[in-house]
Amino acid sequence: MNDAVAGRSTALEALHRELGARLVPFAGYAMPLQYDGGIRQEHLHTRRAAGLFDVSHMGQITIEGDLDALETLVPGDIAGLGLWRQRYSLLTNADGGIRDDLMITRLPGRLFVVANAAFKHDDLAHLVAGLGAACRVSLAEDRALLALQGPAAAAVLGALEPEVATLPFMSARECRLAGRTCLVNRCGYTGEDGFEIALDAADAEGLARRLLADERVAPVGLGARDSLRLEAGLCLSGTDIDATTTPIAADLAWTVARKYRDGSAAARFPGAEVVLDQLTHGTPRVRVGLAPSGRVPLRAGTELVDTAGRVVGTVTSGSFGASVGHPVAMGYVERACARPGTRLEVAIRERRHEVEIHALPFVPHRYYRG
Amino acid sequence: MSTLKFTQDHEWLRREDDGSITVGITDYAQEQLGDIVYVELPEADAAVAAGTQVVVIESVKAVGEINMPVAGRIVAVNDRLADAPELVNGAPLGDGWLLRIEADDAADLDAFMDEAAYQDYVAGL
Numbered sequence A: 001m002n003d004a005v006a007g008r009s010t011a012l013e014a015l016h017r018e019l020g021a022r023l024v025p026f027a028g029y030a031m032p033l034q035y036d037g038g039i040r041q042e043h044l045h046t047r048r049a050a051g052l053f054d055v056s057h058m059g060q061i062t063i064e065g066d067l068d069a070l071e072t073l074v075p076g077d078i079a080g081l082g083l084w085r086q087r088y089s090l091l092t093n094a095d096g097g098i099r100d101d102l103m104i105t106r107l108p109g110r111l112f113v114v115a116n117a118a119f120k121h122d123d124l125a126h127l128v129a130g131l132g133a134a135c136r137v138s139l140a141e142d143r144a145l146l147a148l149q150g151p152a153a154a155a156v157l158g159a160l161e162p163e164v165a166t167l168p169f170m171s172a173r174e175c176r177l178a179g180r181t182c183l184v185n186r187c188g189y190t191g192e193d194g195f196e197i198a199l200d201a202a203d204a205e206g207l208a209r210r211l212l213a214d215e216r217v218a219p220v221g222l223g224a225r226d227s228l229r230l231e232a233g234l235c236l237s238g239t240d241i242d243a244t245t246t247p248i249a250a251d252l253a254w255t256v257a258r259k260y261r262d263g264s265a266a267a268r269f270p271g272a273e274v275v276l277d278q279l280t281h282g283t284p285r286v287r288v289g290l291a292p293s294g295r296v297p298l299r300a301g302t303e304l305v306d307t308a309g310r311v312v313g314t315v316t317s318g319s320f321g322a323s324v325g326h327p328v329a330m331g332y333v334e335r336a337c338a339r340p341g342t343r344l345e346v347a348i349r350e351r352r353h354e355v356e357i358h359a360l361p362f363v364p365h366r367y368y369r370g
Numbered sequence B: 001m002s003t004l005k006f007t008q009d010h011e012w013l014r015r016e017d018d019g020s021i022t023v024g025i026t027d028y029a030q031e032q033l034g035d036i037v038y039v040e041l042p043e044a045d046a047a048v049a050a051g052t053q054v055v056v057i058e059s060v061k062a063v064g065e066i067n068m069p070v071a072g073r074i075v076a077v078n079d080r081l082a083d084a085p086e087l088v089n090g091a092p093l094g095d096g097w098l099l100r101i102e103a104d105d106a107a108d109l110d111a112f113m114d115e116a117a118y119q120d121y122v123a124g125l
Helices: A013-018 A039-048 A067-072 A117-134 A153-158 A162-166 A201-212 A222-231 A272-281 B027-033 B106-111 B115-123
Strands: A022-026 A029-034 A050-054 A059-065 A086-092 A098-107 A110-115 A135-139 A143-149 A172-177 A180-185 A194-200 A217-219 A285-292 A303-305 A311-321 A326-334 A343-348 A351-358 B004-006 B011-015 B021-025 B036-040 B046-048 B053-059 B063-067 B072-077 B099-103
Touching (some): A013 A022, A029 A222, A039 A050, A039 A217, A050 A201, A059 A117, A086 A117, A098 A172, A110 A194, A143 A153, A153 A162, A153 A194, A162 A172, A180 A201, A194 A201, A201 A217, A285 A311, B004 B115, B011 B106
Antiparallel strands (some): A022 A029, A050 A143, A059 A135, A143 A194, A285 A326, A285 A351, A303 A311, A303 A343, A311 A326, B011 B021, B021 B099, B036 B053, B046 B072
């Protein structure tokens, strides 16, 4: 399976091959879908111990200059983001739709932004155009990003640098790990405690090998990353959230800064008037969790119908939730059908299957709370 | 037990003592699919033309379609797979079998590969 895969490779490609990765094209990169153990085992290992993910394909963007100017592009509170603190936010369009989701960290004199691989060049152009002369924006091409996720992640990383073990959730620090200068954020996209480690591409393989030498750590591919984030109720940009879904429809109202919600500051992000109106009046459809009563996997694009046969929604992503032991999915349904426990139906290959609206997340988040 | 026959679509066929033919997917096929989470089986006691899709196997990341290898009648399906689709991963040539058929013409099996030919075929993929 290790035939040449078209696309760029990350700094860890040789290591991936050595570890038996099945490489697949993803957002222009050859990325590991899974390793020898398979997606299910990697998923369960991450929730039980610690998984190491190569997410170097994601965009690492630096913004310097008038940092608060970013409030003209995102609904989050940037002026109120403390030094070394991190925030999940969104780039919106003029209709209040979501261009991409981002992680934003305030570092001394700059903002560090992690963007999705598929949109990083669009995001860069959008940031450059939107921030104009107020800021200097750059996309790093020589950096790597590793994610260490799972209940053992803090002990594993703490063995290299004790101070990271008590790093608060959604905050960052610069430190040396096994002799390599790293920016460590306590965050992730699995619902588990964990870290994302940004470092020079040339240092990535050495650190990855050092982490994998810990018996609690196993390499985990994009397949399990997708099923883990789905169980955790986290959106995949371009799939569960896109230019047609607003933060309110996507059940991400919490990403709108409190100062805009309570009216103490005027919102300047694109589509603010749409989003703030929806905060009060709601949206026709909202994002929900979905679980079939049987074992049939739900796939993106499948229509959801009510008991009268009327189309009331669509599945946006689905996978098998290895930890919950049944298929899990997300989608959008009409507000009247969005209450957990509501029964809907799907037709898959001409057979009807019952589907229930399920509260999100499917598994409780286990973030570090100190 | 009589010898196994293999199709280019990575199905195996085994003639049982009662003349019926058990059908499953090969180890290579289950490995390619990855963790199997759902198997959709047809109704038993149905006459089906060769090449008709009869089984759908879904893994976390892929969907595999199994076609009827020869014309015949489906006489049994492996109901255990409804609750335990992972049997196809764990024992593709054993408890993970898919269906049992009665071929209209048993000579149809002669066209398929024996094990050595199938291994050569897989090695060339």
